[in-house]
Amino acid sequence: MSDNGTTSSASGEGTAEDPWILSTPPGGSEFEAWRDEAADPPALVVQVGTTQLRYDLRCIDDLHQMLVGAGDWVALGNADEQKEAKPDTVEAWGRSGDNPVGGWYGLKKGLRGRFANYVPPVLEQLGLAEVEHNARNNRMRAIG
Numbered sequence: 120m121s122d123n124g125t126t127s128s129a130s131g132e133g134t135a136e137d138p139w140i141l142s143t144p145p146g147g148s149e150f151e152a153w154r155d156e157a158a159d160p161p162a163l164v165v166q167v168g169t170t171q172l173r174y175d176l177r178c179i180d181d182l183h184q185m186l187v188g189a190g191d192w193v194a195l196g197n198a199d200e201q202k203e204a205k206p207d208t209v210e211a212w213g214r215s216g217d218n219p220v221g222g223w224y225g226l227k228k229g230l231r232g233r234f235a236n237y238v239p240p241v242l243e244q245l246g247l248a249e250v251e252h253n254a255r256n257n258r259m260r261a262i263g
Contacts, residue, residue, distance in 0.1 A: 144259075
């Protein structure tokens with residue numbers, strides 16, 4: 120993030136024409152992400168190879184607010200939709216009936232999981248969170 124609060128053009132602008140090029144927290148996989156504000160509902164689009172995942176765009180602000188409220192590191196707990204998420208993790212929160220949308224932020228049934236794999240790097244890119252980049256058991260916390 121530059122001093123004026125904009126994302127550097129080398130990293131993309133977060134549009135379909137100029138997506139962010141990001142890596143999963145462990146650094147093993149690269150993916151593209153962008154905002155699709157024209158979608159209904161507006162979406163955060165994640166392109167991983169030929170697979171496209173979509174999350175409700177409000178997940179960016181909602182996750183940041185959850186992290187601010189937590190006040191410390193929160194484990195990511197990445198999991199596929201078909202697997203149970205570990206309690207008290209970003210992944211569990213991203214599908215909990217207690218979050219602001221009352222359930223899954225993922226918009227495509229069968230591809231609603233992996234919230235904790237793809238959304239935290241977006242918050243990191245936007246300067247809203249710090250994300251660990253270890254081989255396993257990564258965490259994140261709010262900035263600001």
